[in-house]
Amino acid sequence: MIELPKVYIAKEVEDKWYKDWEDKKLFSAKIDPAAKPFCIVIPPPNVTGILHMGHALNNTIQDILIRYHRMKGDQALWMPGTDHAGIATQNVVEKSIAKEKLKRQDLGREKFLERVWVWKEQYGSTIIRQLKKLGASCDWERTRFTMDEAYSGAVKEVFVRLYEKGLVYQGHRIINWCPRCQTALADEEAPHQDLQGNLYYLKYPFKNDPDKFIVVATTRPETMLGDTAVAINPKDSRYKKLIGKELVLPLVNRVIKIIADPMVDKKFGTGCVKVTPAHDPNDYAMGKAHNLEFVNVMYPDARMNEAAGDYKDMDRFEAREVIIEDLREKGLLEKIVPHALSAGHCYRCHTIIEPYLSKQWFVKMAPLAEPAIKAVKEGKIKFYPARWKKVYLNWMENIQDWCISRQIWWGHRIPVYYCKNCPEKIIVSLSAPEKCPDCGKTDIYQDEDVLDTWFSSWLWPFATFGWPFTSHTSQVTRHKSEEELKYFYPTSTLVTAPEIIFFWVARMIMAGFEFMKDIPFKDVYIHGTVRDIEGKKMSKSLGNVIDPLEIINEYGTDALRFSLISITAQGQDVFLSKERFEQGRNFCNKIWNAARFVLMNLEGEAIKTDLCVFFQKEDLDLTNRWILSRFYSTLKELNKNIEAYRFNEAANLLYHFFWHEFCDWYLEMIKHDIKNPQNQVVMFKILEKFLRAAHPFMPFISEEIWQKISPGSGSIMAGPWPHIQEQIIDRKIESKMEIAFLIITGIRNMRSEMEIAPALEIKAVIYAGNKLNAELISSLIPHIKKLARLSDLVVEEKFQHLKSQLTTLVGDMHVSIPLEGVVDIDKELAKLDEKIKKAENDIKAKKNTLSNKNFIERAPTEIVEKERSKLKELEDTLHKLKGVKDGLQ
RNA sequence: GGGCGAUUGGCUCAGUUGGUUAGAGCGCCACAUUCACAUUGUGGAUGUCAUAGGUUCGAGUCCUAUAUCGCCCACCA
DSSP states (O other), rough: OOOOOSSSSTTTHHHHHHHHHHTTTTOOOOOTSSSSSEEOOOOOOOOOOOOOOOHHHHHHHHHHOOOOOHHHOOEEEEEEEEOOHHHHHHHHHHHHHHHOOOHHHHHHHHHHHHHHHHHHHHTTTHHHHHHTTTOOOOGGGEEEESSHHHHHHHHHHHHHHHHHTEEEEEEEEEEEETTTTTEEEEEEGOOOOEEEEEEEEEEEBBBOOOOOOOOOEOGGGGGGGOOEEEEEOOTOOOTGGGOOOOEETTTTTTEEEEEEEEEEOOTSSSSSEEEEETTTTHHHHHHHHHHHOOOOBBOSSSOOOGGGGGTOOBBBHHHHHHHHHHHHTTOOEEEEEEEEEEEBTTTHHHHHHHHEEEEEEEEEEEEHHHHHHHHHHTTSEEETTHHHHHHHHHHHOOOOOOOESSSSSOBBOOOOEEEEEOTTOOEEEESSSOOTTTOOOOEEEEEEEEOOHHHHHHHHHTTTTTTTTTTTHHHHHHHHHHHHHHOOOOOEEEEEEEGGGGIIIIHHHHIIIIIIIOOSEEEEEEOOOOOEEESSSSOTTTTOOOOHHHHHHHOHHHHHHHHHHTTTTTTEEEEEEEHHHHHHHHHHHHHHHHHHHHHHHHHHHHSSOOOHHHHHHHHOHHHHHHHHHHHHHHHHHHHHHHHTTTTHHHHOOOOIIIIIIIIIIHHHHHHGGTTSHHHHHHHHHHHHHHHHHHHTTTTTHHHHHHHHHHSOOGGGGSSSSOOOOOOGGOOOHHHHHHHHHHHHHHHHHHHHHHOOOOOEEEEEEEESSSSSHHHHHHHHHHHHHHHTEEEEEESSSSOOTTTTEEEEEETEEEEEOOOOSSSHHHHHHHHHHHHHHHHHHHHHHHHHHHHHHHHHHHHHHHHHHHHHHHHHHHHHHHHHHHHHHHHHH
16 A cells, blocks of 8 residues: 555655656657657747746647657657847846946947856856756757857858858848847837827928928928938829929928829828938838938937937937927928827837838848748648648748848857958958958958847757757767757757747748758647736736746646646637636646545555456456546547647546546446455556656656656656557447436436435436346446445336336436435425425516516616516526426325 | 637636537535545536528538627838
């Protein structure tokens, strides 16, 4: 007999087993030609990251897949690592040095980067430690960082290769500029958000007739300082004749021309557009087309610059106010109309983006997109749920060039060098050239900018294996890495959130084709976003965050994982409240106590007995055959659902089987005959196999119990996944038992209705209807008697109408309980009559109310409705009471 | 402007190619406690599956509109 404590205390077992798994290197995967590879690369969390519910969900799903495949015998590799997260990390470290009243410029590039590395060493593994708390079975020895030396080599290699292919180029363009982070951003990094702004109508006087104006409408009046034209639509009859006329730009007194461009919408505003080529992408295009001057009026921090004259040094929004006031004073402001608009916001600091003209590096995307589109269209890569395929294709088919240079310090420095003597010369090279290839001088300096973080993470599925292997010092390790990449690539499944599709998923597919000539992964599982119970995104500023570590602390990791998974329908957002985790905790406790019960009652030999011995003998009774059949049916469904990424279904299968079939029915049935050898073996085997099947979902409790029941047999995670025994699955047996359950429930129901004390044993008669049923029921008599608390159960073939017996129908069988001597029938009848009388009176009263015209007309409709439904309820009750009375007589 | 998702008992949600009587968790009501588990057990109540049409032998599921909510994308100044 093995004894377990009464309550499962997660805290006391989790760390112990995690350490044991790590010590035994159970997470490590290696090349095994005899096994199938199964590989997941983790979406690398930011080094600045701390575990939130999104991570918890994302990594639980990955861990389930990895543990499942590992138990199935695959070489399951979960490649871990972190992302240097350029802007985010730089911001964090800048904040930290700000406490010392320092700016990064005070330290200088080198010193600042030293500080970032120190910070990274100190805090960068926080998220890794937290993933371990979650039970993540990553192959930690492989942990990569996107700024590792080898990884950085891959990034450089890719830049150089793409440059040589003509796919990386430098361009002078309007890009998304974050004035706070002071860097360019890619389009995806500047998501649009709706704003309530104004449309300002400004009057621009004609040069030759200063009393007359043309009126332009703008949402950003401060940019007027940089206007170099006013545009109208060439087909606009109102303004056609004005084309070529000159205006005097107010406040700056620059003479600008009226030009015609088809891009102008006649219907918007006045139909006249101020053109600011240096501050708006459309205006930029017009500026190019019409050969206009480009006047940049802002500093990189969005204060107005010298070109803004008197407004110099004002912030852009302050300048906006002042300019409007100045124009108003001069009578050049026609009106201000409230106007809803949307503007890009920095995805790191939420500052409103300034479209800004600058020189940046870009990747030409269309050629890269082509094979990536094809692969998804042809189904080589599948999205789960499939609807994301459309989102992906839509984006890919309209892909824009990717701005990859960032004006920050933390990141991969662009491998481009310039010669001070040859200003036009661009040297793209993996390492710093010693001298200029043109003039031979050594006055060489590197591009100041770094690369977009995503320009490194798009290589994650293969760069983590050491690609392109140039940094390997020895042939042996190089060979090993190359072989590993061959074995594990393409990886199996990518698990991520929808907002990452463009940033990362799409780009990995492109990089995969470009550099590996193959897809990076076969399946993409997109899970939902974790939200609070009101559907709001969890965020610190809203204060609605549920901290997974707090849940782990309070309820246990398995409770967290199980609860999270069981409510995550494929691809749907998850609405969470703290109470949800009680379900997982309760389930853990149920498993714990069932195991405790089994172990308490287990005799030594059962553990060692081979289940197959019984099967061959075919001498298992109905109950045991039933639970075995149910287990394997469940297992079959479980496999199917895990493989179809239907994790909630999988979790619910485990839950339902264990709680409501194994505990509520099976254990209750065998309880009174628990020392029966076949019950001993079957209950033990089911527990054991269930633990294995539950392990990917609930790794800790399954291991803890496993170790109690199978000491010395190694970790459950290294053991095999239960094998489906098709021959045990028997629908007939299952439906036979279902009939028994219906009978038991029927009797319990009648007992409850008659208010028969639970402890009181009564008699029951089953009129089976035919011989077959009669035989079946007879074999179940002990179970039914026990579970329905019967002193006696008689099975008859033909139904007999007897007095004082309450009957319920189960299929074609009548299940009756004689009430004579059990309840005082006269008393019951009297009670019933009283109830019936009261119901009838109530109904009368309600009907009276409802037939009162005044009431119907004057009372609020909801009150009337309430009265009506009350009446209906009463009528139903009456009907039922009469039914009960009929049965009793 | 385009696209996507959601709408099912009091609450939160499942419901996989259309197929018997639409499920779960939580909550609620009644009963049970020397029994592995009150983080429990037994029983119960609550649904015109958003609305209107259509296809079908059959629709929560498919089609077409409509409404409400949410999300994503987009260069209307």
